[in-house]
Amino acid sequence: MQFFKNPKINFMKSRKVALIFSGSLILISLISLILHGGPRFSVDFRGGTFVQIRFKQKIDPQKPLEIPIEQIRKVFVDFGHGESEIKHYGAVETENDTSIQDIAARLDESENTDTLMAQMISNLSTAFPDYSVLEIRRETVGPKIGKELVWAAIWSILVAMLLILIYIMWRFEFRFGVGAVAALFHDVIITLGIFSILNLEISIAIVAAILTIIGYSLNDTIVVFDRIREDLKTFRRQIQDYGVIINQSINETLSRTIITSGTTLLVVVVLYLFGGEVINDFAFALICGIIIGTYSSIYVASPILVEWENRKQAKVPVRK
Amino acid sequence: MSRKILTKIIVVIGIILLFAYFLYPTITFNFLMDKDKKDLLKIDDPQKYDYLLGKSIKLGLDLQGGMNLVMEVDVKALLNALAKNKDERFEKALQNAADKSLKSDVDFISLFVKELQDMGVDLARYYGTRSLRSQDEIVAYLRDQRDEAVGRSLEVLRNRVDEFGVAEPTIQKQGDRRIIVELAGITDPDRVRGIVGKTALLEFRLLKDPQMVDRVGNSINNYLKGLAKPDTTTVAQGEEKQKPAGDTSIVRPEEIFGKLEGEEGTKKDTTAADSEALAREMLFKENLFLSNPNNSNVLLVPKENEARLRYALQDSGVHRILEEEVGDAELLIGKTEENLPYIPVYLANKESELTGETIEDAKQQLGTSVTSIGGYEVTLNFNDEGARVFSRVTGANLQKPLAIVLDSKVQSAPIIQAKIRDGRAVITGLNTMDEAKDLSIVLRAGSLPAPLRIMEERTVGPSLGRDSIEKGTYSAIVGLIFVGLFMMVYYKLSGVIADIALLMNLIIVLGTMSAFHATLTLPGIAGLILTIGMAVDANVLIFERIREEIDKGKGVWASIETGYSRAFITILDANVTTLIAAAVLFNFGTGPIKGFATVLGIGIIASMFTAIFVTRTIYESLLSKKIIKQISI
Numbered sequence: 001m002q003f004f005k006n007p008k009i010n011f012m013k014s015r016k017v018a019l020i021f022s023g024s025l026i027l028i029s030l031i032s033l034i035l036h037g038g039p040r041f042s043v044d045f046r047g048g049t050f051v052q053i054r055f056k057q058k059i060d061p062q063k064p065l066e067i068p069i070e071q072i073r074k075v076f077v078d079f080g081h082g083e084s085e086i087k088h089y090g091a092v093e094t095e096n097d098t099s100i101q102d103i104a105a106r107l108d109e110s111e112n113t114d115t116l117m118a119q120m121i122s123n124l125s126t127a128f129p130d131y132s133v134l135e136i137r138r139e140t141v142g143p144k145i146g147k148e149l150v151w152a153a154i155w156s157i158l159v160a161m162l163l164i165l166i167y168i169m170w171r172f173e174f175r176f177g178v179g180a181v182a183a184l185f186h187d188v189i190i191t192l193g194i195f196s197i198l199n200l201e202i203s204i205a206i207v208a209a210i211l212t213i214i215g216y217s218l219n220d221t222i223v224v225f226d227r228i229r230e231d232l233k234t235f236r237r238q239i240q241d242y243g244v245i246i247n248q249s250i251n252e253t254l255s256r257t258i259i260t261s262g263t264t265l266l267v268v269v270v271l272y273l274f275g276g277e278v279i280n281d282f283a284f285a286l287i288c289g290i291i292i293g294t295y296s297s298i299y300v301a302s303p304i305l306v307e308w309e310n311r312k313q314a315k316v317p318v319r320k
Numbered sequence: 321m322s323r324k325i326l327t328k329i330i331v332v333i334g335i336i337l338l339f340a341y342f343l344y345p346t347i348t349f350n351f352l353m354d355k356d357k358k359d360l361l362k363i364d365d366p367q368k369y370d371y372l373l374g375k376s377i378k379l380g381l382d383l384q385g386g387m388n389l390v391m392e393v394d395v396k397a398l399l400n401a402l403a404k405n406k407d408e409r410f411e412k413a414l415q416n417a418a419d420k421s422l423k424s425d426v427d428f429i430s431l432f433v434k435e436l437q438d439m440g441v442d443l444a445r446y447y448g449t450r451s452l453r454s455q456d457e458i459v460a461y462l463r464d465q466r467d468e469a470v471g472r473s474l475e476v477l478r479n480r481v482d483e484f485g486v487a488e489p490t491i492q493k494q495g496d497r498r499i500i501v502e503l504a505g506i507t508d509p510d511r512v513r514g515i516v517g518k519t520a521l522l523e524f525r526l527l528k529d530p531q532m533v534d535r536v537g538n539s540i541n542n543y544l545k546g547l548a549k550p551d552t553t554t555v556a557q558g559e560e561k562q563k564p565a566g567d568t569s570i571v572r573p574e575e576i577f578g579k580l581e582g583e584e585g586t587k588k589d590t591t592a593a594d595s596e597a598l599a600r601e602m603l604f605k606e607n608l609f610l611s612n613p614n615n616s617n618v619l620l621v622p623k624e625n626e627a628r629l630r631y632a633l634q635d636s637g638v639h640r641i642l643e644e645e646v647g648d649a650e651l652l653i654g655k656t657e658e659n660l661p662y663i664p665v666y667l668a669n670k671e672s673e674l675t676g677e678t679i680e681d682a683k684q685q686l687g688t689s690v691t692s693i694g695g696y697e698v699t700l701n702f703n704d705e706g707a708r709v710f711s712r713v714t715g716a717n718l719q720k721p722l723a724i725v726l727d728s729k730v731q732s733a734p735i736i737q738a739k740i741r742d743g744r745a746v747i748t749g750l751n752t753m754d755e756a757k758d759l760s761i762v763l764r765a766g767s768l769p770a771p772l773r774i775m776e777e778r779t780v781g782p783s784l785g786r787d788s789i790e791k792g793t794y795s796a797i798v799g800l801i802f803v804g805l806f807m808m809v810y811y812k813l814s815g816v817i818a819d820i821a822l823l824m825n826l827i828i829v830l831g832t833m834s835a836f837h838a839t840l841t842l843p844g845i846a847g848l849i850l851t852i853g854m855a856v857d858a859n860v861l862i863f864e865r866i867r868e869e870i871d872k873g874k875g876v877w878a879s880i881e882t883g884y885s886r887a888f889i890t891i892l893d894a895n896v897t898t899l900i901a902a903a904v905l906f907n908f909g910t911g912p913i914k915g916f917a918t919v920l921g922i923g924i925i926a927s928m929f930t931a932i933f934v935t936r937t938i939y940e941s942l943l944s945k946k947i948i949k950q951i952s953i
Contacts, residue, residue, distance in 0.1 A: 001810045002867070052784065113777075114513060136781035138509075143422060145390060145775045156908035163900045171893055205843060208905055208913045212850065212920070215901030219854070219894040223861065226890040256857075256864045263806060263860075264853030267799035271849050274798060276791035278382070278784075279846055286850070 004255045011250050011298055012243045012306055018299035022186060029193020036196050042106075042203035045150045047143030049107045051117060052089055053124065055131040056100050065092050065101040067128070072103060075123050079116065081107050090277035102136070102277065110142050153207045157188070160214055172225060179304035180221045183296040187217045191288050205282045213289030216264070220257060221297035227253045228305065242309040246302050261294040325944055328937040335929075336824060339831030346376040346834040363631070366624040373487065377833045379504065380841030380915050383789050385782030386486075386504040387512055391772040392497055393469045395428040398770050402465060403446040409439055410446055429462050467496065468761075469770035474499055475761045476520045479726050482630075482653075483515050499772065509779045516774075520727060522676025522766030524713070525652075527721045527733060528667040530616035532646055536667055537609040537619045539641050544608050544632060608632055609665065617721050617733065618654070620662040629653070629663065652723070654730035666730045668723050673713045676766015678706025684756035687748060696756035700745040700763060707743025715739035724762065731762050792845035799849050800826075803856060811863055813952035817938045818859040821930040825855045828926040829919060841915030851923030857894070858931030862887040863953055876943060876951055884936055891932065895924050 033039060043050045055067050069086050076084050089104035109116060117135055125133045141149075161184055168177040188210055195202060227249040235245055268290060272283035349372040353361070362369045381388050396418050403410060413435035420435075421428050433455075436443055447458045470493065477491050477499065490502040506512055527533075608628055609619040621629045632638050633651055642649055648671065654664035680701040687695040702710050713722070714736045723733040734747045750756040804822065807815035829851065833840060866883035874882065899921060906917035942948045 001812075054781075054783070114510065118510075134781070134783075136784040138777070138779045140774070140777040142775040147425075152908055156904050160901050160904040163904070164897050167897060167900065204913055207908075208843060208916055211901050211905045211908075212916075215898035215920075216854070218897040218901075219857070222894045222897060223890055226893055230886075252868070253864075256860050259810070259860045259864075260854070260857040263803045263856050264850065266802050266806070267795075267849045267853040270799040270802065271795045271846055274791055274795040275846065276788055278788055279792070279842055282843065282846060286846075 002255070003258060007251045007254050009251060009254070010247060012247045012303065015299065015303040015306065019303065022296070022300055025190050025193070026186065029189050029196065032193055032196040036199075039192055039196060039202045040199060041146075041150070042201040042206075043139055043141050043146070044204045045141075045146045045153070045202065047108075047110050047141050047146035049109055049113050049141075050137075050139045051105050051107070051135060052137035053103045053105070053121070054100055054134045054136045055103065055128065056098050056134070057130065058132050059130050063099070065099050065131075067101050067103060067131075069103075071127060072105075072124065075120060075127055076105070078123065079120055081109065084108070090280075110140050113138065113140050149204065153204070157207070157211060157214070160211055164214070164218055168222070168225075172229060175305055175308045176225050176229075178308075179301040180218060180225070182304055183221055183293075183301040184214055184217060186296050186300050187213055187289060187292045190292050191285060194288050195285070200281055200284070203281070205279075206285050209282050209285035209289065212286060213293055216290060217293030217296060220261070220293055221301045223256065224250055224253050224297050224302060228302070242313075243306045246306055250298055250302060257294060257298070261290055265290050322944065325937070325940050328933075329941055332934050332937050336827065339828045342375070342831035342835040343827060344834075345372045346830065348372060349376040350379070363627045366627065374837055375834055376837070377830065378488070378837055378839045379785075379789075380839045380844065380912055381502060381504050381778070381785075382780050382842045382912050383785050383792075383840065384505050385507070385780050385785035386502070387506045387509055387780075388503075388776075388778040389501040389512075389516065389774055390494070390776035391473075391499045391501065391516070392775050393466065393473055394771040394773045395466055395469075398466060398469050399429070399432060399462065401770075402462070405446060409436075409441050413439060413441070429459065429466065433459055468764075470497055470499065472520075472761050472765050473770055473772050475758065476726070476765050477501065477516065479655075479729050479731075479762075480515055480518075482729075483727075484512060498775070505782070506779075507782060513774070516772060518727075519771070520676070520765040522679070522763065523672035523725045524674050524710075525668045525672045525723045525725050526713075526717060527617050527723055528646055528649055528669070529720075533617060533619060533667045534611060536642065536645050536649075536651075537611060539645055540632065540638055541607040541609055543637055543641055610662075612662075612664075617666065619665040619667070621665055623656070623661050623663055626663060629665070652725060652728060652730050654733070664730070666723055666733060668725065668730070672725070673722070674706055674709045676763065678702050678709070679763055679766060680706075682760040682763035684750075684753065684760045688746075695748065696750040696753050697746050697748040698750065698756050698760045698763065700747065702743035702745070704743070707741070710743060710745065711739060711741045714745075724759070726762050726765060732759055788842045789845075792842055796845060796849050796852070800852055803852055807856060807859075811953055813948070814859075814863055814866075817935050818856060818863070818931070820938065821859065821934045822852065822855055824934055825851070825923065825926045825930040828930065829922045832922050832926070833918070838918055839915050840919070841912040843912045844915035844919045847916040847919035847923065851920060851927065854898075855923065855927035855931060858887070858891045858927055859935060861890055862931070862935070866951065867953055870951070870953070876949070879951070880936070880939055880943075884932065888932060891928065895928060898924055 055065060057063055057065055067088070069088070072086055073082060073084075076082055076086065085106045087104055089102040092099055092101045094100070107113075117138065121133055121135055125131075161181055164184075165177045165181050168180050191210060191213060192202070195206070200206075228246055231245050231249045231252075235248070239245055265287065268283055268286045272280060272287060275283055349358075358369070361372075396414060400406075400414060413432060416435045417428060417432040420431050424431065433443060442448075443455050443458045444453060447462065452458050452461055474491065474493055481489050481491060484503050484506070486503050486505050488504065490500065492500045492502075494500045501516065503512060528536075608625060609621060612618045612620050633653075638651075642651065646667065648669060649667055650670050652666045652668050654666055656663050680703050682698055682700050684696060684698050687693050687697050717736055718739065719735060719737075721733040721735050724731045732747065734749070747759065750759065800822070804819045807818050807822075809815065811818065826848070829848065832838070862883050865887045866879050869879035869882045870876075902917045902921040902924065906914055906921065939951070
């Protein structure tokens with residue numbers, strides 16, 4: 001079985017279109033980020049408290065759960081936390097033949113959450129007499145730690161990029177490094193943009209996902225670059241146009257690119273669908289990143305090499 | 321088949337076996353044993369328990385439920401406690417600094433000093449002494465005090481570690497000011513917060529004399545062995561009820577473990593319960609307490625019997641024996657020295673003679689007196705009240721041991737050599753400077769409370785942890801099946817070979833994690849799944865290359881040769897960059913994220929080996945044995 005038998009797609013021909021496409025995606029991402037006042041940070045970075053509360057049907061296990069958020073908010077309002085963000089967390093599920101529904105809430109409070117939550121849970125139990133109410137996860141981060149983490153995260157992403165740039169410059173050439181890192185910025189900004197547009201939170205796990213995307217996108221870019229390097233050596237004499245060689249390299253690796261991205265995407269989609277709510281956003285970030293990363297190694301990293309060469313040769317008339 | 325290929329096959333099989341062997345403890349411990357069985361093994365065969373625990377994959381807090389705390393010493397409270405002549409301006413400066421520190425990255429002491437400066441108040445007003453005059457000196461002193469408070473809190477928490485009642489609690493210093501506590505499998509977060517937040521209680525308690533220690537040790541030994549009965553006449557009514565009716569002559573060991581069984585116990589079939597009871601009965605055949613030939617004030621318990629000891633100390637029968645034999649006394653566990661295989665147990669008065677609040681200062685130093693030259697010692701200063709009591713106690717108990725007890729754990733039990741009237745005591749005979757330092761830290765813990773503030777707290781309930789494990793494992797299996805099937809369909813026999821490599825990759829990753837007792841977290845499972853997807857990449861690269869070579873009309877052997885060697889460079893470059901990302905992640909991340917980076921890193925390295933070496937070996941052996949003549953790809 002083979003999906004692509006010697007493909008001859010002219011990728012470089014459409015590179016201007018791709019440039020406009022990528023450019024506008026980045027622009028939209030940046031606009032969304034600016035309008036939202038930066039990425040929407042989770043309690044990890046912003047400080048505050050995240051709680052996950054589980055409602056279990058006590059009386060009739062088979063009865064489907066209905067937990068109206070408004071009713072929960074009333075309890076929160078009683079404690080002066082009406083502004084908290086409260087939402088259903090994951091779908092209704094069954095555990096030991098009893099249906100359960102989780103609620104996630106985000107509070108700005110990070111001090112004395114013990115007493116607060118204990119009282120809140122007991123009030124919720126009173127408000128929902130048919131359910132047993134249980135706090136199953138709580139994450140409290142002080143505002144100071146959160147702030148430090150933001151810097152740690154930004155640093156780690158920059159350090160990773162710098163190290164990778166150095167490695168590529170050592171193994172390839174400077175312009176390859178520039179192409180790869182440009183592709184990385186492209187991937188990271190668009191992923192952040194998607195999260196911003198969909199109003200999803202950036203937590204530590206998402207930063208981890210972004211670093212993985214960096215690694216993955218590079219993996220992809222390097223496979224293409226490697227082929228370009230090899231083809232440049234082999235065909236430089238026969239074909240004068242740089243773009244033609246690069247296009248050929250992309251076509252030669254296309255089959256691999258699609259299969260690897262496909263299998264990786266497959267497992268990450270499985271993770272997204274079955275991995276549970278806790279890992280959901282993480283898997284979603286990886287899905288976005290893999291798609292964008294695959295696209296960018298063809299349409300961002302490689303065109304930069306072509307443009308670079310064209311600029312360099314602009315003074316010398318080239319036979320087309 | 322050539323020797324070269326044979327050697328390769330042996331290497332591959334050897335490595336599979338090696339990592340499968342590494343994986344064995346994880347499979348027995350994490351999958352085949354439930355909590356009850358583990359508890360039983362811990363008492364039954366502590367060495368095997370430790371081996372299995374130390375050589376299996378540790379489940380992260382997010383998978384088994386647990387608590388992660390990041391704490392900082394409350395510098396505000398510390399400054400407040402250290403200051404003299406406090407006035408309104410002082411309070412105001414402290415409060416302002418506290419407000420500002422929430423938004424600022426500057427440390428609290430600098431903020432506070434600046435506040436005072438802005439008000440035009442001299443720091444020396446509150447902290448100055450004869451030797452501390454200049455501002456810089458005082459600031460340095462305050463910083464020292466803060467750093468020391470961190471050390472003190474660390475020491476106090478480590479001392480309490482057993483109270484948490486979890487396997488492998490982690491208590492670590494992070495940076496120079498923070499303390500991280502990780503407690504896996506905790507079921508009652510409120511209790512933990514209580515233990516962590518409790519102020520340290522340091523007491524001086526007198527020990528009972530050696531004859532009594534000996535007698536109590538023997539009685540408890542006999543009682544535990546089920547040979548002797550505690551005098552039933554003094555048994556309180558309430559306690560009588562706990563025992564089976566009519567059974568007054570023999571106390572069965574399983575009663576001691578009655579609390580342990582819980583609800584789970586009732587579900588078990590009777591044969592299993594019987595054999596467990598039998599196993600437990602076996603445990604108490606030997607003596608729990610051994611006497612110490614060098615120091616008759618102490619009873620010794622071999623370290624491997626620690627679990628037995630803890631159960632015994634909670635047992636009501638043991639409490640009864642104590643009450644009958646000595647009345648007002650308590651068995652206290654002592655600090656275990658690292659190189660000794662015993663846990664010391666002391667028989668101490670329930671009442672303390674005086675508490676640590678009366679200690680003004682404690683300092684470690686080199687031995688000064690004739691007897692203590694070459695060793696180390698700790699000097700102690702009591703306040704007036706402390707000095708008065710100390711003088712009385714030391715005068716009345718010459719040549720007897722006085723135990724220094726921190727949160728119910730004996731730190732040291734020096735013998736009283738003289739009546740100390742002036743409130744200046746010296747504890748001599750310490751072997752190392754560290755020992756002396758630890759003791760002086762402990763002695764100060766009672767007088768200078770440095771409350772810990774929880775900066776970050778993450779609690780995952782056990783049910784959520786179970787959810788995560790189940791869903792994570794399920795997704796991993798589904799992902800593995802999908803990828804495996806796809807490879808088989810797309811590359812036929814070669815796909816099968818790649819799948820074998822993929823499975824081997826998983827064995828190596830999990831085996832390595834077991835051998836290093838690494839932690840598997842939920843993001844770690846995600847990393848494993850991602851590795852499954854990415855591990856086939858190397859094979860895809862190789863296979864695509866081989867296909868190209870075959871299309872060019874090359875022979876089988878030549879195609880394989882070129883395919884592997886060409887693809888190798890690409891695989892190396894691509895994987896190194898991913899490794900860089902994993903390394904940065906490991907450095908930056910907290911617990912769960914570190915778990916992800918670990919898995920990703922090991923997975924990438926393992927995939928280089930399996931996807932390149934293993935698959936090639938399989939090809940070569942199949943081809944040379946003429947099992948296949950063409951590559952099915």
